[in-house]
Amino acid sequence: MSERVRFFQTGSFAVGNRLLPLDARTVQSDPSRSNSLTSGHRACRGCGEALGARYVLDAAMRATGGRLVTVNATGCLEVFSTPYPETSWRVPWLHSLFGNAPAVASGVATALKARGRTDIRVLGQGGDGGTVDIGFGCLSGMFERGDDVLFVCYDNQGYMNTGVQRSGATPPAARTSTTQAVGPEPGNVFGQGKSAPLIAMAHEIPYVATATIADLHDLESKVERAMGFHGARYLHVLVPCPLGWGGDAAQTVRIARLAVESGLFPVFEAERGEVTAVSPIRHRVPVEEYLRPQARFRHLFEPERRADVIDRLQAGADRNIERFGLLRAEERFGPPLGEGS
Amino acid sequence: MLSQIEGSRAVAETVARCRPQVICAYPISPQTHIVEALSALVKSGRLAGCEFVNVESEFAAMSVAIGASAAGARAYTATASQGLLYMAEALYNASGLGLPIVMTVANRAIGAPINIWNDHSDAMSQRDSGWIQLYAEDNQAAADLHVLAFRLAEELSTPVMVCMDGFVLTHAVEAVDVPGQAAADRFLPPFQPRQVLDPDAPVTIGAMVGPEAFTEVRYLAHVNQLAALARMSELAREFTATFDRPLAPLVSPYRCADAETVVVALGSVLGTLKDTVDDLRAAGVPVGVLGLTAFRPFPVEAIRAAIGPARRVVVLERAFAAGVGGIVAADLAGALPDREMHTVVAGLGGRPVTRDSLREALAAAFSGKLAPLTFLDLDERLLRAAEEVPS
Ligand SMILES: Cc1ncc(C[n+]2csc(CCOP(=O)(O)OP(=O)(O)O)c2C)c(N)n1
Ligand code: SF4
Ligand SMILES: [Mg+2]
Numbered sequence: 086m087s088e089r090v091r092f093f094q095t096g097s098f099a100v101g102n103r104l105l106p107l108d109a110r111t112v113q114s115d116p117s118r119s120n121s122l123t124s125g126h127r128a129c130r131g132c133g134e135a136l137g138a139r140y141v142l143d144a145a146m147r148a149t150g151g152r153l154v155t156v157n158a159t160g161c162l163e164v165f166s167t168p169y170p171e172t173s174w175r176v177p178w179l180h181s182l183f184g185n186a187p188a189v190a191s192g193v194a195t196a197l198k199a200r201g202r203t204d205i206r207v208l209g210q211g212g213d214g215g216t217v218d219i220g221f222g223c224l225s226g227m228f229e230r231g232d233d234v235l236f237v238c239y240d241n242q243g244y245m246n247t248g249v250q251r252s253g254a255t256p257p258a259a260r261t262s263t264t265q266a267v268g269p270e271p272g273n274v275f276g277q278g279k280s281a282p283l284i285a286m287a288h289e290i291p292y293v294a295t296a297t298i299a300d301l302h303d304l305e306s307k308v309e310r311a312m313g314f315h316g317a318r319y320l321h322v323l324v325p326c327p328l329g330w331g332g333d334a335a336q337t338v339r340i341a342r343l344a345v346e347s348g349l350f351p352v353f354e355a356e357r358g359e360v361t362a363v364s365p366i367r368h369r370v371p372v373e374e375y376l377r378p379q380a381r382f383r384h385l386f387e388p389e390r391r392a393d394v395i396d397r398l399q400a401g402a403d404r405n406i407e408r409f410g411l412l413r414a415e416e417r418f419g420p421p422l423g424e425g426s
Numbered sequence: 427m428l429s430q431i432e433g434s435r436a437v438a439e440t441v442a443r444c445r446p447q448v449i450c451a452y453p454i455s456p457q458t459h460i461v462e463a464l465s466a467l468v469k470s471g472r473l474a475g476c477e478f479v480n481v482e483s484e485f486a487a488m489s490v491a492i493g494a495s496a497a498g499a500r501a502y503t504a505t506a507s508q509g510l511l512y513m514a515e516a517l518y519n520a521s522g523l524g525l526p527i528v529m530t531v532a533n534r535a536i537g538a539p540i541n542i543w544n545d546h547s548d549a550m551s552q553r554d555s556g557w558i559q560l561y562a563e564d565n566q567a568a569a570d571l572h573v574l575a576f577r578l579a580e581e582l583s584t585p586v587m588v589c590m591d592g593f594v595l596t597h598a599v600e601a602v603d604v605p606g607q608a609a610a611d612r613f614l615p616p617f618q619p620r621q622v623l624d625p626d627a628p629v630t631i632g633a634m635v636g637p638e639a640f641t642e643v644r645y646l647a648h649v650n651q652l653a654a655l656a657r658m659s660e661l662a663r664e665f666t667a668t669f670d671r672p673l674a675p676l677v678s679p680y681r682c683a684d685a686e687t688v689v690v691a692l693g694s695v696l697g698t699l700k701d702t703v704d705d706l707r708a709a710g711v712p713v714g715v716l717g718l719t720a721f722r723p724f725p726v727e728a729i730r731a732a733i734g735p736a737r738r739v740v741v742l743e744r745a746f747a748a749g750v751g752g753i754v755a756a757d758l759a760g761a762l763p764d765r766e767m768h769t770v771v772a773g774l775g776g777r778p779v780t781r782d783s784l785r786e787a788l789a790a791a792f793s794g795k796l797a798p799l800t801f802l803d804l805d806e807r808l809l810r811a812a813e814e815v816p817s
Contacts, residue, residue: 151625154625181493182489191489192450192497195477195494
């Protein structure tokens with residue numbers, strides 16, 4: 086596999102893309118891309134999930150030569166893409182329930198195996214609720230059996246489709262419609278929630294990765310890499326939701342980048358339970374820079390600044406940086422891919 | 427060829443002859459022997475071209491079957507009791523998507539109190555799930571109905587549940603003629619899905635539908651179920667021609683023709699009922715039995731034809747709806763509005779339904795003393811004890 090190219094300028098990736106040789110460009114720069122999730126769907130303006138899904142699916146289509154079947158959990162992605170009698174999907178697509186997408190994907194993969202159609206690959210997808218909460222039993226079962234499925238979680242840190250309720254992926258202090266910004270500890274409580282990628286790694290499946298829509302090239306290459314493995318694989322993508330997070334629709338990508346650069350969302354890859362690569366933080370920012378533009382954290386700044394809460398969030402980010410070596414990445418894993426040989 | 431065989435094994439062997447491609451299951455008594463036998467058949471290579479998936483729950487079992495069926499594989503699973511409830515959401519989904527999954531339900535009570543023994547509360551709780559429900563009277567019927575079920579399911583693109591009484595049938599060893607492979611292959615052609623997930627012809631399955639078309643989707647499901655009634659009768663004739671034995675697809679009447687009273691029931695209790703009717707007939711009592719094989723769709727015409735002029739109907743229920751009474755009786759009352767109707771709730775949680783008790787209940791019916799709703803063999807001593815418990 087040719088080495089992945091990373092871009093470190095903070096401006097548009099499209100500029101960098103044009104400087105690349107043809108075969109290293111993103112899937113989206115290719116006019117013959119599959120457009121798996123095509124235009125006309127009903128996602129909100131600036132929806133990170135729609136952006137993420139579009140890149141994931143087209144990259145998976147390229148990686149599989151178009152031999153792809155997809156399974157979708159209930160959630161925004163499902164609802165905004167298939168209002169009767171229309172569909173935005175140009176790939177074979179099956180939606181069953183909210184909590185069973187990983188098992189349905191297992192069933193599809195098993196059927197393809199039984200029918201001798203192993204040329205066709207399976208991609209399951211769901212929101213954080215469908216993945217880390219209600220679908221978690223099915224996800225773990227799919228992992229431990231090693232079914233030949235790539236499951237992609239689009240993490241917008243809440244149940245957005247039902248009106249922004251708290252999920253097991255909602256960060257501490259965040260305001261949701263079930264963790265209101267009221268009372269002595271406004272927003273989501275500290276000390277709860279889980280890291281689905283780390284739990285996925287504990288299954289020792291071939292490949293686990295995190296990504297965000299701030300580095301779409303990285304996202305595409307992780308999909309491609311995941312498709313290079315057989316067995317159960319997991320990709321956890323941070324996809325800011327302007328509606329639920331209370332942000333400017335034009336800032337979705339920037340918010341995702343700040344999540345990474347603050348250390349709140351570590352971007353890494355793991356194989357068979359071991360971390361093999363992390364994306365280093367290039368311009369570290371205090372968590373405050375990430376929190377401030379989002380209405381779901383407004384109660385940390387108004388009516389007065391809650392330094393105590395912000396410090397606790399900063400401590401969480403510091404711990405990620407320490408734990409994953411996000412500042413010392415080059416020492417641990419060598420230079421980033423695409424630099425040097 | 428007849429062989430002495432456990433009901434579960436007979437069903438497993440029959441399912442294997444139907445050449446399923448994906449089997450997924452989660453263990454629960456009294457279904458376990460069926461899926462254990464199928465697992466061994468797959469693992470030993472005797473059931474070629476089939477994958478067996480050990481899932482982590484019944485919800486996953488039905489979900490794997492949904493994915494497998496949508497991807498063009500003949501899919502099978504089996505469950506009972508709590509397991510059936512645990513897959514409830516996926517049951518409605520499978521029927522809504524029109525996926526021809528076949529499932530055995532080894533009928534068992536539902537807790538609390540937890541109880542592993544046989545009654546029909548599990549399947550009855552899912553009677554409106556959109557699945558066709560067939561009830562086996564004995565193990566021959568249990569085996570044969572599975573062959574019919576696969577054919578029917580795939581022709582109509584709808585899932586079918588074959589219900590067989592837990593333990594009473596699943597664990598009973600009796601003579602069964604397990605369908606032969608050649609005949610099964612003649613009766614059951616390879617699965618041709620109506621719609622399939624295929625990169626060469628992408629389709630969107632399971633899209634959202636709002637008020638503008640939801641009623642029509644449901645109406646068409648109803649029409650499809652009604653079409654199943656006629657088709658089941660045709661397929662039963664074809665079954666008889668292929669396997670050289672009868673198969674009652676909708677109802678099975680016994681000594682009904684000149685009966686004044688007909689007892690209606692589902693499942694293995696029909697054997698005891700027929701013996702009881704023979705006893706009563708010998709004493710000159712004009713009584714008959716009507717077994718329902720099909721409960722969903724509900725075979726109204728076949729029931730009317732079989733019951734004939736009998737003026738009284740006694741429904742023997744192996745499940746009931748608290749606060750109302752009989753479940754089957756409610757449907758029968760709609761089909762037979764002009765008859766005297768009695769519900770006898772019997773055999774809950776595995777309590778034996780004896781000939782003596784049945785004779786007594788029917789004698790009461792003939793002397794005009796049977797209440798509209800009766801609980802057979804209710805233990806008054808236990809009820810008094812419950813009353814005496816200090817609060
Ligand atoms: C069993 C069940 N419980 C609840 C719901 C309601 N529901 C539908 S989508 C959804 C939230 C989805 O959240 P997530 O998976 O994070 O996806 P998002 O919409 O945020 O992308 C909920 C709670 C449902 N459809 N099924
Ligand atoms: S609510 Fe959020 S996730 Fe859902 S469509 Fe809108 S922006 Fe996207
Ligand atoms: Mg979400």
